[in-house]
Amino acid sequence: MEFKALSLQGVIEIIPRVFEDERGFFFESYNEKVFKENGIADTFVQDNQSFSLKNVVRGLHYQNAPYAQAKLVRVISGQVLDVIVDIRPDSATYGQHLKVILDAQKQNMLYVPAGFAHGFTALEDTVFVYKCTNLYNKASESGIYWADETLDIDWEVENPIVSEKDRILPRFN
Numbered sequence: 001m002e003f004k005a006l007s008l009q010g011v012i013e014i015i016p017r018v019f020e021d022e023r024g025f026f027f028e029s030y031n032e033k034v035f036k037e038n039g040i041a042d043t044f045v046q047d048n049q050s051f052s053l054k055n056v057v058r059g060l061h062y063q064n065a066p067y068a069q070a071k072l073v074r075v076i077s078g079q080v081l082d083v084i085v086d087i088r089p090d091s092a093t094y095g096q097h098l099k100v101i102l103d104a105q106k107q108n109m110l111y112v113p114a115g116f117a118h119g120f121t122a123l124e125d126t127v128f129v130y131k132c133t134n135l136y137n138k139a140s141e142s143g144i145y146w147a148d149e150t151l152d153i154d155w156e157v158e159n160p161i162v163s164e165k166d167r168i169l170p171r172f173n
């Protein structure tokens with residue numbers, strides 16, 4: 001398993017060791033000991049799964065404290081352009097975003113610390129799964145309009161499919 005620190009503080013890409021043989025493949029998608037040894041000491045308390053048709057954009061979402069969530073996100077099948085925005089008020093990179101392609105070929109994962117808004121474009125029909133460090137709390141849900149002009153994110157999609165809820169998210173302050 002390879003752990004790569006990315007340009008926004010605390011964000012880590014994880015590339016698992018995939019064991020292939022004549023039957024197919026195997027890899028460990030989470031290992032508490034190995035993750036702790038590489039700086040991810042969180043306890044994950046909820047697993048989520050979603051399916052998105054190609055050209056769906058979900059996000060940008062986050063939960064407010066005390067229900068803020070760190071996430072370990074990956075793709076079971078398909079491919080996404082994963083997008084995270086640093087919304088930590090005291091961060092030197094506040095308002096900056098990072099994009100990472102996650103797909104079921106590379107089997108790469110992204111550790112997104114609490115304090116980030118998260119979203120993705122489904123570049124193909126995609127099954128997306130992720131572990132969270134806090135439970136879902138509807139009253140704490142918040143988000144940022146995906147096409148916010150200030151954030152100026154290229155989601156690399158024409159005519160995206162966006163939920164009504166996401167279409168009315170507030171602009172970034």
Ligand SMILES: Cc1cn([C@H]2C[C@H](O)[C@@H](COP(=O)(O)OP(=O)(O)O[C@H]3O[C@H](C)C(=O)[C@H](O)[C@H]3O)O2)c(=O)[nH]c1=O
Nearest residue numbers: 048050058059061062071118119120135136137163165
């Ligand atoms: C997130 C969540 C949702 N729900 C219910 C609430 C809605 O009735 C339904 C669909 O929820 P939503 O439209 O918010 O699903 P997504 O747009 O995929 O939201 C997620 O997508 C982006 C990319 C994220 O990073 C967040 O983890 C999460 O907000 O599932 C639950 O019951 N539990 C949950 O943990």
